[in-house]
Amino acid sequence: MPLLEVENLFAEFHIGVGTVQAVRGVSFTLDEGESLGIVGESGSGKSVTMLATTGLLPDYAEVAADKVLFDGRDVLKMTGKELRRLHGGEIGMVFQDPMTSLNPLYTIGNQLTEPLRLHKNLSRPEARARAKELLRLTNIPAPNSRLKQYPHEFSGGMRQRVMIAMAIACNPKLVIADEPTTALDVTIQAQILELLADLKRKLNTSVIMITHDLGVIASMCARILVMYGGIVCEQGTAHEIFHDPRHPYTWGLLNSIPRHLEGERRKLEPIPGTPPDMLQPPPGCPFAPRCRHRMPVCDRFEAPETVLSDTHRVSCHLMHANAPKGVRP
Amino acid sequence: MLRYILKRLIAGVLTVIVLITISFFLMHMMPGGPFSPSEQKNVPPELLARVAAKYGLDRPVGEQYIEYWKNLLRGDFGISYKKLDTTVNETIAYGFPISMRVGLVAVILSLVVGIPLGVIAAIRRAKLWDLSAMAFATIGISVPVFVISILLMYLFAGVLQWLPTYGLASWRHYILPVACLTFTPIAYIARQTRSSMLEALEQDYVRTARAKGLRESAVVLKHALKNAIMPVVMYLGPLVAELLTGSFVVEKLFSVPGIGRYFVQSINDRDYTMVLGITIFFGIFVIVCNLIADIVYALIDPRVKISE
Amino acid sequence: MNTRRNIPDAASYAALPKELFEPSSASQRDNELISRPSVTYWQDVWRRFRRDPLAVGGLFLILVLAIMAIVIPMVSPYTYSGMDLSSMNQGPTWRHPAGTDQMGRDQFIRILYGARISLSIGVVAAIINFLIGVVYGGVSGYLGGRADMIMMRIVDILISLPQLLYIVLIMLVLGSNMVSVIIALCFASWTRTARVVRSEVMRLKHSEYVLAARLSGAKGAHILRKHLIPNAMGPIIVSTAFLIPNAIFSEAFLSFLGIGIQAPMASWGTLANDAIPTLLSNPHMMLFPVLMICVTMFSFNFIGDGLRDALDPRLKR
Numbered sequence: 037m038p039l040l041e042v043e044n045l046f047a048e049f050h051i052g053v054g055t056v057q058a059v060r061g062v063s064f065t066l067d068e069g070e071s072l073g074i075v076g077e078s079g080s081g082k083s084v085t086m087l088a089t090t091g092l093l094p095d096y097a098e099v100a101a102d103k104v105l106f107d108g109r110d111v112l113k114m115t116g117k118e119l120r121r122l123h124g125g126e127i128g129m130v131f132q133d134p135m136t137s138l139n140p141l142y143t144i145g146n147q148l149t150e151p152l153r154l155h156k157n158l159s160r161p162e163a164r165a166r167a168k169e170l171l172r173l174t175n176i177p178a179p180n181s182r183l184k185q186y187p188h189e190f191s192g193g194m195r196q197r198v199m200i201a202m203a204i205a206c207n208p209k210l211v212i213a214d215e216p217t218t219a220l221d222v223t224i225q226a227q228i229l230e231l232l233a234d235l236k237r238k239l240n241t242s243v244i245m246i247t248h249d250l251g252v253i254a255s256m257c258a259r260i261l262v263m264y265g266g267i268v269c270e271q272g273t274a275h276e277i278f279h280d281p282r283h284p285y286t287w288g289l290l291n292s293i294p295r296h297l298e299g300e301r302r303k304l305e306p307i308p309g310t311p312p313d314m315l316q317p318p319p320g321c322p323f324a325p326r327c328r329h330r331m332p333v334c335d336r337f338e339a340p341e342t343v344l345s346d347t348h349r350v351s352c353h354l355m356h357a358n359a360p361k362g363v364r365p
Numbered sequence: 366m367l368r369y370i371l372k373r374l375i376a377g378v379l380t381v382i383v384l385i386t387i388s389f390f391l392m393h394m395m396p397g398g399p400f401s402p403s404e405q406k407n408v409p410p411e412l413l414a415r416v417a418a419k420y421g422l423d424r425p426v427g428e429q430y431i432e433y434w435k436n437l438l439r440g441d442f443g444i445s446y447k448k449l450d451t452t453v454n455e456t457i458a459y460g461f462p463i464s465m466r467v468g469l470v471a472v473i474l475s476l477v478v479g480i481p482l483g484v485i486a487a488i489r490r491a492k493l494w495d496l497s498a499m500a501f502a503t504i505g506i507s508v509p510v511f512v513i514s515i516l517l518m519y520l521f522a523g524v525l526q527w528l529p530t531y532g533l534a535s536w537r538h539y540i541l542p543v544a545c546l547t548f549t550p551i552a553y554i555a556r557q558t559r560s561s562m563l564e565a566l567e568q569d570y571v572r573t574a575r576a577k578g579l580r581e582s583a584v585v586l587k588h589a590l591k592n593a594i595m596p597v598v599m600y601l602g603p604l605v606a607e608l609l610t611g612s613f614v615v616e617k618l619f620s621v622p623g624i625g626r627y628f629v630q631s632i633n634d635r636d637y638t639m640v641l642g643i644t645i646f647f648g649i650f651v652i653v654c655n656l657i658a659d660i661v662y663a664l665i666d667p668r669v670k671i672s673e
Numbered sequence: 674m675n676t677r678r679n680i681p682d683a684a685s686y687a688a689l690p691k692e693l694f695e696p697s698s699a700s701q702r703d704n705e706l707i708s709r710p711s712v713t714y715w716q717d718v719w720r721r722f723r724r725d726p727l728a729v730g731g732l733f734l735i736l737v738l739a740i741m742a743i744v745i746p747m748v749s750p751y752t753y754s755g756m757d758l759s760s761m762n763q764g765p766t767w768r769h770p771a772g773t774d775q776m777g778r779d780q781f782i783r784i785l786y787g788a789r790i791s792l793s794i795g796v797v798a799a800i801i802n803f804l805i806g807v808v809y810g811g812v813s814g815y816l817g818g819r820a821d822m823i824m825m826r827i828v829d830i831l832i833s834l835p836q837l838l839y840i841v842l843i844m845l846v847l848g849s850n851m852v853s854v855i856i857a858l859c860f861a862s863w864t865r866t867a868r869v870v871r872s873e874v875m876r877l878k879h880s881e882y883v884l885a886a887r888l889s890g891a892k893g894a895h896i897l898r899k900h901l902i903p904n905a906m907g908p909i910i911v912s913t914a915f916l917i918p919n920a921i922f923s924e925a926f927l928s929f930l931g932i933g934i935q936a937p938m939a940s941w942g943t944l945a946n947d948a949i950p951t952l953l954s955n956p957h958m959m960l961f962p963v964l965m966i967c968v969t970m971f972s973f974n975f976i977g978d979g980l981r982d983a984l985d986p987r988l989k990r
């Protein structure tokens with residue numbers, strides 16, 4: 037049984053000027069111990085997908101789906117109490133900005149022991165001991181003194197380590213990392229990614245990594261979901277996505293990675309255009325306005341999913357029998 | 366921490382020095398007073414002799430200034446200009462404790478009522494509680510203290526005759542003065558708490574707290590509130606100042622024999638030395654309260670000591 | 674809620690005609706299509722301000738009041754101090770909508786004259802405070818360093834004292850008339866504006882357009898005037914909007930305590946003070962001036978709130 041099953045997920049936000057349709061029909065599964073990467077631009081709906089899946093969206097959001105099962109349980113039907121047990125206890129989250137994700141007025145020790153005392157019912161000394169162990173696991177030196185310090189006394193990289201420590205505190209089955217390295221320096225990025233990979237191996241958790249950076253995905257994730265405009269364009273194993281991509285957006289993403297091949301000087305190729313307005317999403321494929329291979333059908337209908345293999349699927353009208361053949365990036 | 370307190374203390378002392386200096390020189394500019402040499406011929410000789418003895422009027426201004434300082438440091442605020450046998454010290458000693466009694470109740474009430482009002486309004490945003498609380502708050506902020514005092518006095522003492530209006534004889538006598546004084550502060554605190562709670566609840570660390578599975582009460586009260594309360598703590602200084610000036614009106618209307626009433630009276634009587642003395646006293650008092658507020662702030666927010 | 678994707682079923686999809694799969698011509702590509710019409714900053718602000726019924730109501734009330742205060746005394750048969758001893762202490766009637774006082778003076782006219790005084794004191798004091806605050810805060814923020822530190826220390830000192838305290842002292846020195854009230858009020862609230870301006874200037878000082886201006890040879894004052902202050906206008910306007918009710922309140926407060934405007938001129942505060950002795954017997958004499966003060970302060974506060982909400986770019990909700 038897969039750890040996470042999501043089928044036909046929709047999520048909207050009701051704001052003053054209208055309704056933002058952030059997620060419009062996303063489906064995927066995740067097995068135990070697997071690592072999945074969700075890649076897409078800002079506004080593609082990747083973060084909202086995971087927040088909706090775990091029941092962490094605010095009141096003014098509406099979520100609907102055919103199926104959202106975590107460990108066989110229906111997340112959308114859970115009571116507040118059950119959801120709270122899920123959060124921190126079975127699902128750990130690491131957010132993007134370590135500067136603001138920690139409460140500046142409480143010590144690290146206080147914030148770290150919170151989930152431990154809540155979910156595992158540890159006493160205060162037990163929780164402190166475990167907290168120290170967590171700091172050690174995440175390579176933070178001098179854990180004893182660090183526990184008594186406040187967030188502003190930590191560097192950005194160390195704060196992110198603390199966030200990771202908090203996420204794995206109760207040995208969750210799933211860790212979701214939402215742009216964990218975006219706000220950090222490049223050198224620190226590598227350290228954090230290494231830490232995450234290491235922890236995944238040691239604790240055998242499933243990991244979902246959300247990012248806009250394909251480089252980050254390549255090092256960590258076995259499977260990849262490419263999202264754009266609230267839908268999944270393509271999903272497959274890392275090998276399939278990098279070596280046999282089929283969706284024009286995936287081509288665009290791969291093309292826009294800066295690369296230095298020996299002697300070769302290539303122009304940086306960004307994808308022209310801007311992301312769609314999710315207040316009034318287009319009726320057809322959301323990527324069509326920016327797609328080099330746009331066809332009239334692309335403006336009329338969204339593309340159905342084409343199954344290319346057990347693991348590889350793509351939603352693109354280029355897969356239709358009537359479409360031009362042999363189109364490549 | 367100690368350095369922080371020290372810095373604040375020095376700033377406070379500096380402020381007091383500036384206040385005393387400005388007040389002193391303002392005194393010397395006032396028309397019709399004993400200090401302006403041109404006016405001295407209009408002052409009755411007995412009074413002039415008395416004041417001259419105390420303040421050394423025949424000496425140059427600089428020396429007078431120093432003389433005034435010497436008196437102050439001895440705790441002597443001077444003598445009344447109009448009531449020849451009263452010293453400023455006596456007046457302060459008599460009136461201040463009375464004002465403090467009302468003031469203390471007012472401060473406590475403001476916090477105890479205002480903060481929860483704001484918190485509840487924030488978590489029940491846009492519902493009935495929020496809308497009515499904020500309507501009340503808008504009224505409270507816009508309506509000046511003397512208007513409120515008059516309205517409440519008219520309603521409760523005049524028409525309904527439920528409450529007394531004169532003096533502080535029983536606990537019942539406290540109700541109207543305190544209510545009038547706290548109307549605006551409660552409104553302001555409720556509003557401020559609400560908006561900083563709303564902002565705090567949007568912050569990333571609240572998202573983290575929820576992602577850790579904390580109960581909503583813990584999220585709101587432990588994580589959000591402590592952050593949201595900072596602007597309220599910063600308001601404690603101005604709160605004291607506001608209660609101070611509010612007391613002028615309230616004590617006048619309800620005949621409370623506190624120091625505020627003496628202050629207003631001495632202004633109307635043109636009792637210059639009394640005005641000067643009480644002003645300086647007020648100034649020192651406000652500065653001390655500001656210092657306390659700063660210390661409380663530093664106790665709550667560990668980042669403050671670093672940024673100073 | 675939308676829970677269906679716009680995907681045709683398998684049969685219809687397979688049957689879609691070939692024309693739909695021709696590559697679209699280049700002209701059909703709308704890469705840079707901007708989907709929503711753009712509005713200028715101030716148009717947006719006004720649009721959002723308009724949506725706040727309280728703010729618009731406040732604005733309307735103030736305008737009505739101002740017009741009444743200017744026009745009606747010019748056309749009314751009653752004058753400011755004209756006494757009609759046959760109708761003393763009357764309650765509101767058609768001839769005297771706000772009643773008369775103990776000397777037979779028509780209250781309605783006196784209240785409108787009071788409006789002239791209170792409103793003009795409020796606006797003038799607010800404007801002067803605004804100017805002082807903007808210049809002081811702008812210079813302090815721009816200069817930074819030592820100068821800024823000293824200037825802000827001065828502001829800190831002034832702020833830590835209750836402003837009414839030294840207003841009262843200044844009034845004692847200057848005497849009690851309209852000009853001295855305005856002067857006294859000027860010492861009061863410019864500090865708040867100065868702080869706001871200073872923090873905005875410090876925030877914007879490092880923007881690229883400032884750097885560009887400096888590189889093309891612009892001097893400090895010019896940069897301040899043309900670039901920094903206009904861009905900081907949002908918070909500045911909001912804090913200024915609240916200066917007016919603050920000034921009106923301060924003046925009323927002073928007059929109520931007997932320190933402000935003196936007879937025979939009367940602001941609303943003075944009228945209220947005069948009405949204290951007869952509060953129970955002739956409540957209307959207290960009611961109307963007090964009502965006017967409240968309504969005016971309410972209106973300005975609503976306007977200030979509306980401006981603040983309209984100018985805050987974050988509140989897209």
